[in-house]
Amino acid sequence: MEKAYKNPEFLNSRDARSLRILSEYLEPQARFKRYNVTDTVVFFGSARAIPGDEARKHLDAVEKEGDSKKIERARRQLDLSRYYDDARALARMMTEWSKSLESPDKRFIVTSGGGPGIMEAANRGASEAAGISIGLGISLPMETNNNEYITRELEFEFHYFFMRKFWFVYLAKAVVLFPGGFGTMDEMFELLTLVQTEKTDKKRPIVLYGEHFWDDVLNMDALKRWGTISEGDLDLFHISSTPQDAFDYLREELTRHHMDPGEDRAP
Numbered sequence: 001m002e003k004a005y006k007n008p009e010f011l012n013s014r015d016a017r018s019l020r021i022l023s024e025y026l027e028p029q030a031r032f033k034r035y036n037v038t039d040t041v042v043f044f045g046s047a048r049a050i051p052g053d054e055a056r057k058h059l060d061a062v063e064k065e066g067d068s069k070k071i072e073r074a075r076r077q078l079d080l081s082r083y084y085d086d087a088r089a090l091a092r093m094m095t096e097w098s099k100s101l102e103s104p105d106k107r108f109i110v111t112s113g114g115g116p117g118i119m120e121a122a123n124r125g126a127s128e129a130a131g132i133s134i135g136l137g138i139s140l141p142m143e144t145n146n147n148e149y150i151t152r153e154l155e156f157e158f159h160y161f162f163m164r165k166f167w168f169v170y171l172a173k174a175v176v177l178f179p180g181g182f183g184t185m186d187e188m189f190e191l192l193t194l195v196q197t198e199k200t201d202k203k204r205p206i207v208l209y210g211e212h213f214w215d216d217v218l219n220m221d222a223l224k225r226w227g228t229i230s231e232g233d234l235d236l237f238h239i240s241s242t243p244q245d246a247f248d249y250l251r252e253e254l255t256r257h258h259m260d261p262g263e264d265r266a267p
Contacts, residue, residue: 024163028156032171035153039258040111040134040171041094041250043087044187045118045178045209046080051088055081083178083210084121089243090176090209091125091133097251099131101259108173108254109134113164114146114155118178123149136164165190173258174205174250179213195236196229203257206237207246214239 010016032038050058059074091110098108110126112119114137126133127149135150137157146155158164168175169191177188188208194200208214223229240246 039173041174042172043122046180047117049084049117052081052085087121088125091122092129093247095126095129095131120147176207178209205253211241
């Protein structure tokens with residue numbers, strides 16, 4: 001006779017859904033506790049971005065072919081690739097600073113959604129600084145593997161989007177949103193809603209990275225003009241367009257809200 005908790009048919013059934021949901025809370029919690037993970041900096045952004053050098057090589061190749069549609073797509077890909085490179089640089093800077101802090105805890109660990117694109121860039125930058133990083137992956141038909149730069153012990157694969165989102169927000173002391181699509185927009189507006197409605201009272205700096213992109217795809221001023229948000233809601237986030245500006249803002253805000261006076265002794 002097979003015990004219920006060892007019965008795969010039951011565990012994967014509708015009746016056991018609550019157990020599966022609870023597992024995606026308890027198993028990550030146990031792992032984070034084991035590795036002393038309490039503070040993260042979350043990077044969101046497009047899975048479609050690639051490194052700048054790869055994008056340039058691809059554009060050079062298709063220009064030789066002379067296909068105008070391929071050339072246009074390659075040029076768009078090259079434009080997007082700068083954000084891969086910037087995410088990689090910012091993650092490296094954040095990790096180097098975090099490692100320089102005197103606190104014995106692992107502070108401000110770079111975290112991504114685990115996939116390619118901006119997510120890969122964030123984990124890659126942390127790895128280049130010889131730091132650990134987290135990948136909160138999710139099983140999707142179009143993305144089968146997490147990126148190779150995630151710290152092995154902190155690599156996750158979720159089934160439920162809402163449990164994955166919980167772990168993004170619960171540990172986050174800061175969030176950086178790079179250009180992205182539906183997923184990035186979903187994560188951004190849910191986070192802003194939580195902060196606006198004070199469902200989360202943690203002081204959490206939010207950076208929208210890439211002023212040109214965000215000005216092009218969002219019109220926050222229109223929301224204010226129509227009266228659907230308050231003027232003060234525009235202060236819930238900071239816009240940056242260079243890794244150095246984003247780093248300076250994040251370092252200042254994290255030091256102010258999440259560190260003891262004098263704890264940041266890094267040069």
